[in-house]
Amino acid sequence: MISEIVIQDNKRTKTGYITSLIDLKVGQSLDSLTLKSDVLRLKREAGIAHAYYQVHLTDQGYKIVYGVEENFTIIPSFNFYTTNDDEVAYRIGIAEFNALGRGISIGGHYLRDIYDSYGAGIRAPYLFNKHIGLAVNYQT
Known part of the structure; x- marks a missing residue:
């Protein structure tokens, strides 16, 4: 019987979200x-680089410890290239893949080409429940 579940080493990701x-x-x-499917689901999260579990036997039952190692989730982007008219074009953007510590992705970009x-x-993949x-998205 499981008596306690502990989440450790999470800094930005909320414990309630992982739970x-x-x-x-x-x-x-x-x-x-x-246990294995839970760890696999945690590893698939963009904000989590690695996840593991430990099982400890206590007097009340089993204590389960989930450990997570988090990714750096703010990713800038910059691309430049030439157009068909031999003009230089560029695209600059930024994305956050663990906003509010709940696995929400927020991003934006600006593209300077023939037309701006x-x-x-x-993207909130678990907004209502885990399924x-x-x-x-908005783009002009």
Whole structure:
């Protein structure tokens, strides 16, 4: 029987968010397949570089410790190239892949080409629950 679940080494990612992603709950029996699927789900998050688990036997049952190592999630971008008319064009942007510590991606870019354009997007893959999210993009 699982008596305690601990999340450790998370700095920017919220503990409540990580807890909402894992299937294992206090009071359940210990299941190694669930532990492995939880760690795999955590590793697939953009803000998490590596995840692992530890199982400790206590007097009350099993204590599960999930450990995470986080990625640097603010990524700038800059591209330049030439157009068909031999003019220089560029695109500059920035993206944050773990906004608010909840796995929300926010980004924007500006493109200077024959026509100026810009775009912005937000993606919250786990906005409603761990299976349903929302993404909105705007581009001119």
